[in-house]
Structure formats: structure tokens, C-alpha cells
Amino acid sequence: MNGLELRSLATSGGELRLSLESVTVEEPGPDEVVVRVEAAPINPSDLALLLGPADLSTMRADGTPEQPVLVADIPERRLAAIRGRLDQSLPVGNEGAGTVVKAGSNVQDLLNKKVSMAGGAMYTQFRKLPARDCIVLPDGASAAEGASMFVNPMTALAFIETMKAEGHTALIHTAAASNLGQMLNKICLADGIPLINIVRSDEQAAILRDIGAKYIVDSTSPNFMAELTDAIAETNATLAFDAIGGGKLAGRILQAMEAAASRNMKTYNRYGSDVFKQVYIYGGLDTGPTEFNRAFGFSWSLSGFLLTPFLKNASPEVVARMRQRVVDELKTTFASHYTATISLADALNPEIVKVYERKKTGEKYLIDPTL
């Protein structure tokens, strides 16, 4: 059984090459299935692997109409950061959904079922994987509806689980009007968890107001620090998840948390408050350096956060609870909206790449490998 698979290759000569390769899909083992992929989203987390650090102003089409290739230059100074992937043809796509077309002897019940999948290499026509990495979609759900069941929903729920496990009772989220941010608002509203949304424009604030968000702070406001501090003082939010990464925002959040904590201090302590303040960086919308003044005492932590290690360290009960909630609320809390559906070949078209790589708030693209 053969199918086309999208591959990303960064060469040590400084070229990014995206291509469609014909790959052979082996027969599934006893506990495996082969899924015809019908929908796979382009998440911000996919773009880093897909496009690497290429200079997209140099994108050009190569190859033939039957075998399109996209080429772009990678500036030499950026090659060191991706040394580990150079000259390897890598499959792409964190998550997707489709129909089981072959099933191993132990998992025959899955045949012809629509399933959601996680595990990478989803920008492909046929994906072989262990049956346990699939979730059967609820009746009536389409592949498109099930395509984004993993990355954003599980990350949003992981924020909540982390909050509880680490003893916090409220949250701050940046780039808060994102698809993930909207899900997080729905969860927090349903669960009665105070959530402070940090956005960068009126337009983003409006998106969140429309879905009922209570705390919205615009980081471009001249009163941002005062507004953020007030919201923290009201909610006692001592935990933040930051998708921006670069710049001064993470440090400003810690500073506002400390300012809110200081309001309750009766005596001066030059080491700052003893309120523990945690910011997790889980994305890199700003790829520049992170910078902060340590104007928030010594009781703080700034850390990386990633779904995969979280799930690896979480108890099976926690993971099962998260998965079940995603299934139960697939068409409500965790519904994704797509700007457009494109084919595998479209994903290699420079004009289309320019559109989907913008990561514009509210925009999300879906690849359908059957097109």
C-alpha cells in the first residue's frame, strides 16, 4: 500500500526543501491500525518543524506539477540551532483524524471507524500507528471535527491539571485569544476558575468578551501593569502560561504578581514576598531573547512547558480524565474552526505557505490529504 507523505528537509548547504514522497505503508501488526488521514491541522507547533528557520522571502516552487517541491534558503547563522535535523527527510504533523482502513488481528473492532490520532507524521495519506494512540470519534463527528483533539485541548486541560497539582487557584494566559486560549476560557468558565487573559489588540479582546471572558488585559495599554496587577490582586493568580516566550512579558507578569502580593505585606522584606510565583513558557511566538528585571523577590520560577513530558509524568487517571473530557465536549468546548482546507500539494505552494504561516489570531488551516 502506497501513499504520499509531506517531508521537510533542511540541508547542511542551507536549503529547506518541502516535498511529497511516495512511501510504502506496511501491513499493521496485531495491535496496530492503518488510518486514511482525512484531516490534519497546521498548528503553530507544526510550523517550526515544517519551515524550520528558513527565510520565507526566498521561497520558490521547484519540482514538477506531479511532484511539487518548495525551496527556501536558511541563513547560515541559523543552521547551528537545527544541527540535529540537518540532511534528514522528516515527516510532519502532530495530530490528525481519519478512517481506519486496515486493522490488526487484536483490534478488528476499529475497522471503518473514524478516529483521532496523535504521534506525528500526520501530513500523509495513510498512517500506521498503535491502536492505543487512536481515540474513536463520537457518532456523527467528522474527521475535521476530530482532527484537533489532541494538541490544543490536551494542552489547555494540562494547564488546569498543573494549576491544581501545584496548588494555584487561578491562571494567567498570554496570546489569550488563540484557538487554545478560547478553549481555556470555556473550561475556566465552566469550572469556575478565574482566568486573566492577556491580549495585544482590541480585536483580540473582543473575541474573548464575546465568549464571556471576565478578565481581559491588553499588553499594549499604557496602564497595562496597573491593570494586570489589579486583576491578579482580585483573582490571586500566581501561575501563568505564556505562548510568547521572547521579550519582557513573562518578567512583567512575575513583577505584577509580586506587586499584587506586596499589597498584603505588613513589614518590609528586601527579599520580596514569600508568595510563590510561576510562569511557564510553552510557545515562542516571539523567538527573540527573553529578558527580565528580577524585581519580584526570590520566590519565583520561570520554566518551559510542553504537553508530551507533562503527559509522561501525569498519572494514568489524570490522562484518562483529560481524554474523556475532550471526547465529551468535542463539539462545544473543544470545537476548532478552520479558515480553509488545503491539499498536501497546497501546503507546498509558496503563495499558500505565506498565508498559513502568519499564525494570525483566529486563523487555522486544515490539510486534507485525500484532496
Place this chain on the structure above:
Amino acid sequence: MNGLELRSLATSGGELRLSLESVTVEEPGPDEVVVRVEAAPINPSDLALLLGPADLSTMRADGTPEQPVLVADIPERRLAAIRGRLDQSLPVGNEGAGTVVKAGSNVQDLLNKKVSMAGGAMYTQFRKLPARDCIVLPDGASAAEGASMFVNPMTALAFIETMKAEGHTALIHTAAASNLGQMLNKICLADGIPLINIVRSDEQAAILRDIGAKYIVDSTSPNFMAELTDAIAETNATLAFDAIGGGKLAGRILQAMEAAASRNMKTYNRYGSDVFKQVYIYGGLDTGPTEFNRAFGFSWSLSGFLLTPFLKNASPEVVARMRQRVVDELKTTFASHYTATISLADALNPEIVKVYERKKTGEKYLIDPTL
């Protein structure tokens, strides 16, 4: 009973005023003692409270020979950071040692004993405090020998306890030739714990070589990153304690840890290694902003570290074990060397302040309030 006490006052008008105030020491309660302070070190951690963010180029003597006062300007832009202490006359001095001159009914056995103390306000002639905050010095130990039993020894031991509690097996330390750094080397050599010392000069490297340090890396070396990465690869150090705080060093340590971890990776992972990397900032020798490129995956944490909350969270067994070791090794591992001993009045002399505030490696000043 009256005595002189050093006080630091930062006014909202932008002045720092150091003075000696005559204070009345009340009779001790049943579980309290009054100690005649005979030795109290000037630690880097004392200087922030003592001198605040004053511009020391403006220091001038005021008051009278009997009641000296030191005055310096605090630039207006720095006042916001110390809002919590403005217009309060604050006592100074984290630790000290002396002789018990009065003891409450329940602790009469301490009378005339030499004790070490922690708890602040040690730059004073007589200090009343709970007996449980004193440690009786071993026979033959002088007040000077017992004056620095708390801050540096307990911090060094807290690093080791943290390492064990968080599952690391080796350490990195910056500003490594400091008094604290030398103690840490002695502990690690005795306990067989690999310790990577980061220094900033040949002179500092020599100090550490002389006491038997094995891993010494100079951050001013053109090959610093390669040398640090090699040392990490050899020791598996995934934990660092950083006294510098500002600048790029903390981030470079995380980057070198990641580079060492990547040597063992067989397949490319764009999210970086899954080796967890922790850097604690426990000082601020560089008070400027902290800056880093997040070139070390998502499995990392950069946090504040302070002895007091560590001790509050540690079990009583751990704290007792730490204290006992300090007593047992007071004249060896935890011996402090002082550059000079000064009086309380000397501590207010602009010429002498200029010398002790330099925080020069290997230099440490002791106040003897009986002089």
C-alpha cells in the same frame, strides 16, 4: 540596658541615612537570652539592606564624632523599587556571634556561653532573641569563628540538600571562588559530589585549584561554552546555583546543559532533549536584567532561591542535620577568613564603606560592636 544599634533609613526624599541609635534592650522572657554581640560579618546579602540603591559616589559624613551619620543620595528612579522600606529606620545584619549576658528562667544554662545567632538586627551591641535561634559554639571557638555559621554554611548545605531532593547528582556554581563557593567545594570534595566551578578570572581559578577543585571553567575564556559543555557531559550536572543573576550567564548554563544532553540523543526532537535542567538564581552580583535565548528546549526551569524559605519548607530532620554539620566542621569546612575587623562607627565611615562594599572575591569584613 542600653546599647548602640546601626540603622539604615531610606527617605522618600531620596536620601540614605546610616546612623547609630541608642536603643533600650528589654529584659529577656523565660525562653529568651540577651547576647553581647562581638562579631557580625558583612555579607553581600547584608549590603542591599544596608546601602539600598544609593549612589555611593555621593556619600558624605554627617552628624558628630559621637553620633556619626553617613548620608548618600538615592536617584529618584530607584525609589520605586524600595517603596516598602521608605521612611523606616531599619536594623541590619543577618548573623553574628557573642556572649550571653542575660538568660531567661528556662534557659539559664546558656548564661556566659558563646553563641552564634541568626535572625537579623545583628549590627548592634546587645541583641535579645529566642534561645532556639542560638547555637552554642564548640569549646574554644571565638565569636569571630562563630559569626558566619549561618548564611554561607547553611546556604551551601541547602544547595546539596536541594540537589538530592530534586534528583540531581552534580552541581554547577557561579562566582565560585567566593567564601560560599569555597565551602561548597570542601563539602563536595568530602561527599564525592562533582562540582563545576564557574569563575571570572585566573586569580579566582587559582584560589579554587589550591583547595582541590577539579572542575573550574572561566566564563571569560573564548572557549567557555565548549569547556562548560564538556564538564557537564562528564559530570551530568543538570543543576546550577547562580550568584550573578543579571546578564546572560544563567541562560548560557542552560544552553550548555542542553548541548551536553543532545550529545546522547539519537533522533532529532525539535522540542529539545527531555533532560530536565534547573538553574537557581540566589544572588544579584549583576543587578542588571537577566537575558537568555531559549535555545535549550522546553525542559528547563530558572528560579529564585533563598535560604529562609528553603529552611521553612525543609523537614526538621534536614535542618537539624545541616546545623549539626556546621557545628562539627566549624573550624574546617566552614571556617571564614576576614580581611579586617571594624567597629560600628567604622561601618558608617565613607572611606571604609568604599572598601567593604566592593564584594571583592576573597574579601570579607567583620563588625565588632564592642570596639
